Amino acid sequence: MGNFLQQLINGLTLGSIYGLIAIGYTMVFGIIGMVNFAHGDLFMLSAFIALLVFLVLTKILGVTSLALAFVIVLIAGMVLTSVWNWTIERLAYRPLRGSFRLAPLISAIGMSIFLSNFVQVVQGPRNKPVPPMFNEVIHFSPGGAYDVTLQYKQLVIGFVTAVLLFAFWYLVQKTALGRAQRACEQDRKMAALLGIDVDRTISITFVIGASLAAVAGVLYMMYYGVVNFSDGFLPGVKAFTAAVLGGIGSLPGAVLGGLLIGLIEVFWSSYFSTDYKDVAAFAILAITLIFMPSGILGRPEIEKV
Amino acid sequence: MTATTHKIDAASATTGIGAAMIKDAIAAAVLAFLLCFPIIMLHAESDNDGNLFLTWRPWAVVVICAIAFAGRLSVSLYQARPVADRPVVAAAAPSASAAFIGRYIGAFGLAVLVVFPLAVWASLGSSGSLKWIDSYGIQILIYVMLGWGLNIVVGLAGLLDLGYVAFYAVGAYAYALLATTFGWSFWICLPLAGILAAFWGMILGFPVLRLRGDYLAIVTLAFGEMIRLVLINWIPFSGGYAGIASIPKVSFFGLPMRDAPGSFAEFFGLEYSPIHSKIFLYYVILALALITNFVTLRLRRLPIGRAWEALREDEIACRSLGINTRNTKLTAFALGAFFGGLAGSFFAVRQGFISPESFTFNESATILAIVVLGGMGSQIGVALAAVFLIGGFELLRELEWMRQLMQTIFGIPDFDPAQYRGLLFGLAMVVMMILRPRGFVSTRLPSIFLKEKKAVSGSLVKEGHG
Numbered sequence: 001m002g003n004f005l006q007q008l009i010n011g012l013t014l015g016s017i018y019g020l021i022a023i024g025y026t027m028v029f030g031i032i033g034m035v036n037f038a039h040g041d042l043f044m045l046s047a048f049i050a051l052l053v054f055l056v057l058t059k060i061l062g063v064t065s066l067a068l069a070f071v072i073v074l075i076a077g078m079v080l081t082s083v084w085n086w087t088i089e090r091l092a093y094r095p096l097r098g099s100f101r102l103a104p105l106i107s108a109i110g111m112s113i114f115l116s117n118f119v120q121v122v123q124g125p126r127n128k129p130v131p132p133m134f135n136e137v138i139h140f141s142p143g144g145a146y147d148v149t150l151q152y153k154q155l156v157i158g159f160v161t162a163v164l165l166f167a168f169w170y171l172v173q174k175t176a177l178g179r180a181q182r183a184c185e186q187d188r189k190m191a192a193l194l195g196i197d198v199d200r201t202i203s204i205t206f207v208i209g210a211s212l213a214a215v216a217g218v219l220y221m222m223y224y225g226v227v228n229f230s231d232g233f234l235p236g237v238k239a240f241t242a243a244v245l246g247g248i249g250s251l252p253g254a255v256l257g258g259l260l261i262g263l264i265e266v267f268w269s270s271y272f273s274t275d276y277k278d279v280a281a282f283a284i285l286a287i288t289l290i291f292m293p294s295g296i297l298g299r300p301e302i303e304k305v
Numbered sequence: 306m307t308a309t310t311h312k313i314d315a316a317s318a319t320t321g322i323g324a325a326m327i328k329d330a331i332a333a334a335v336l337a338f339l340l341c342f343p344i345i346m347l348h349a350e351s352d353n354d355g356n357l358f359l360t361w362r363p364w365a366v367v368v369i370c371a372i373a374f375a376g377r378l379s380v381s382l383y384q385a386r387p388v389a390d391r392p393v394v395a396a397a398a399p400s401a402s403a404a405f406i407g408r409y410i411g412a413f414g415l416a417v418l419v420v421f422p423l424a425v426w427a428s429l430g431s432s433g434s435l436k437w438i439d440s441y442g443i444q445i446l447i448y449v450m451l452g453w454g455l456n457i458v459v460g461l462a463g464l465l466d467l468g469y470v471a472f473y474a475v476g477a478y479a480y481a482l483l484a485t486t487f488g489w490s491f492w493i494c495l496p497l498a499g500i501l502a503a504f505w506g507m508i509l510g511f512p513v514l515r516l517r518g519d520y521l522a523i524v525t526l527a528f529g530e531m532i533r534l535v536l537i538n539w540i541p542f543s544g545g546y547a548g549i550a551s552i553p554k555v556s557f558f559g560l561p562m563r564d565a566p567g568s569f570a571e572f573f574g575l576e577y578s579p580i581h582s583k584i585f586l587y588y589v590i591l592a593l594a595l596i597t598n599f600v601t602l603r604l605r606r607l608p609i610g611r612a613w614e615a616l617r618e619d620e621i622a623c624r625s626l627g628i629n630t631r632n633t634k635l636t637a638f639a640l641g642a643f644f645g646g647l648a649g650s651f652f653a654v655r656q657g658f659i660s661p662e663s664f665t666f667n668e669s670a671t672i673l674a675i676v677v678l679g680g681m682g683s684q685i686g687v688a689l690a691a692v693f694l695i696g697g698f699e700l701l702r703e704l705e706w707m708r709q710l711m712q713t714i715f716g717i718p719d720f721d722p723a724q725y726r727g728l729l730f731g732l733a734m735v736v737m738m739i740l741r742p743r744g745f746v747s748t749r750l751p752s753i754f755l756k757e758k759k760a761v762s763g764s765l766v767k768e769g770h771g
Contacts, residue, residue: 035519056343102465106738109467110674110734113667113670113731117726117731121728237527278530290516
């Protein structure tokens with residue numbers, strides 16, 4: 001039982017990170033129908049940005065309060081990653097609207113290769129060990145039946161994820177910006193006729209996706225304590241799996257899918273084998289896309305002739 | 306009245322740099338600064354104790370911001386040039402000279418390819434020509450063959466396959482395992498590897514029959530990665546990360562190509578040299594690639610080939626005209642996989658060692674990029690793209706002068722141009738999609754025609770749609 005609870009906590013932590021990345025996939029897919037292949041690498045880039053900002057704060061500016069440094073890293077990471085994604089959308093995807101259907105996907109694959117190689121060139125191919133943060137743990141009933149360790153990091157991850165999800169849910173559901181975004185999702189041409197700046201709305205969607213990916217990047221860096229230029233691909237694919245599993249286009253679906261993928265991955269490694277956990281993730285992706293392409297909470301796609 | 310206003314507009318446009326342009330350019334520079342600020346300006350390096358320390362690179366950021374400023378300004382100036390200077394956008398009809406080049410480039414290229422290794426050998430000698438034949442000739446031809454194989458799936462049938470490297474891996478492991486376990490010769494294993502890969506193409510093709518577009522691409526990616534991960538983890542079968550070593554080399558009709566009695570060199574009374582086997586391998590891969598090309602060209606004229614192209618253009622129309630889309634898709638997957646498998650088993654015999662590292666997603670992306678950059682569906686375009694991309698990557702390794710330059714002028718100690726290949730390669734894919742989404746060769750010769758073959762502009766066909 002203790003092991004089960006422990007794995008449950010670990011799975012939910014990992015799942016929150018996947019959920020945050022998955023929102024970026026699901027929103028972009030919802031609005032322009034494109035699989036943003038570079039999103040995983042953007043997440044990796046944001047982890048690097050966060051690491052560098054954190055090092056500047058602690059080593060050069062001499063910030064000693066960890067909580068303050070963490071908040072600054074979070075905000076700086078969100079802003080700078082948003083600038084990156086805004087620029088990427090502007091340069092690599094916007095000129096392709098109206099091109100043939102696979103053009104944006106191929107462009108995004110190119111962007112993904114570019115980003116990971118860019119980070120490899122400018123920051124070097126070796127793993128970067130991250131200075132430890134929030135290392136304290138809470139130990140429940142040591143030796144008892146419910147022997148569970150809860151790390152402070154996991155609390156921070158859960159808290160940050162919940163707060164940001166609420167904030168962005170509010171943004172999408174209750175503000176004019178969110179209404180414009182949902183309108184463009186339903187019918188871009190009609191939204192444009194009603195005076196919504198579609199290009200701007202799409203840019204904002206990329207910015208929102210990027211800021212959530214940046215939060216995931218900061219949390220990932222803190223949780224695993226190491227970042228590498230190749231860390232974008234697998235979490236990216238798993239988050240995409242999460243988005244599809246939850247129903248692509250649906251925000252709560254992305255979070256639900258993320259938590260499910262996190263739980264499946266953790267329980268799979270705990271009860272079956274660590275070696276095949278990535279195979280499991282890919283298998284879920286293939287099975288979901290083939291047998292229930294509209295996911296758990298998604299709308300079924302109607303094919304118009 | 307209107308004429309005068311036109312003149313004024315033109316005049317104000319020609320005055321050169323306006324305030325708005327400067328503003329734009331400054332915005333671009335600021336944007337570039339924000340992009341570069343932490344990730345380029347600072348460099349985190351870890352010492353041996355695992356502590357990170359920062360080094361600063363302000364000059365790189367200054368240079369990038371200056372480039373962004375100048376670049377944005379020149380784009381604005383270019384866009385604001387007087388109307389009279391703008392080139393008239395010609396209708397996208399291929400000219401007669403293009404048609405002429407198109408007709409003879411194939412024959413010319415073939416002649417060059419046949420003569421290439423002998424010419425290099427004759428001019429550079431045994432040791433000097435090794436690099437050119439091995440890392441340029443053979444390497445490029447492997448990718449030409451892979452590109453042509455994937456072209457059947459992506460270019461002709463319009464099914465975007467991101468996991469093509471899986472079939473390459475199946476072919477390579479099929480030969481490696483059959484040869485090391487049963488000691489079968491390459492010439493027996495080669496068709497077997499191809500058939501096995503085609504079989505896998507069908508197995509993986511079946512579940513994705515009803516998917517299209519992006520979802521199809523992602524599922525094929527998942528399958529490709531699953532095969533690689535299984536190869537990594539199923540150690541008793543595939544050796545895991547360690548891979549399979551000492552794979553038997555190819556023999557020349559039963560004559561082993563090594564320094565031993567009864568070998569190829571002895572039989573022909575030549576002095577032994579490793580270049581012989583390289584030249585032989587070169588011709589083997591050339592023949593395999595040409596077979597791929599020949600089969601594709603012939604199949605395009607058969608009903609099945611026309612069905613592929615019809616499927617690419619419009620699946621629903623295809624189905625309503627009674628084409629069996631299931632069989633059409635499966636044959637495309639199987640045939641593409643077959644040639645991938647042949648190329649894989651050639652790769653295994655050439656390397657003598659294989660491991661899952663050679664079959665990553667990057668490899669799939671490279672092959673896809675070759676097909677996309679060449680112009681999906683165009684055989685000659687794919688071959689040219691393979692020469693440019695793979696040859697270009699190999700050339701990057703040779704830029705010793707650039708290393709010297711960077712060291713003496715900018716003081717960068719260990720500048721390695723080869724590091725930048727992935728970066729340039731990703732950029733090339735993006736830029737190509739924006740500027741020439743139809744690839745280098747954007748005209749198509751119809752597979753079937755009445756009386757006379759007329760080239761069609763690539764913008765009239767819908768490669769990869771849907």
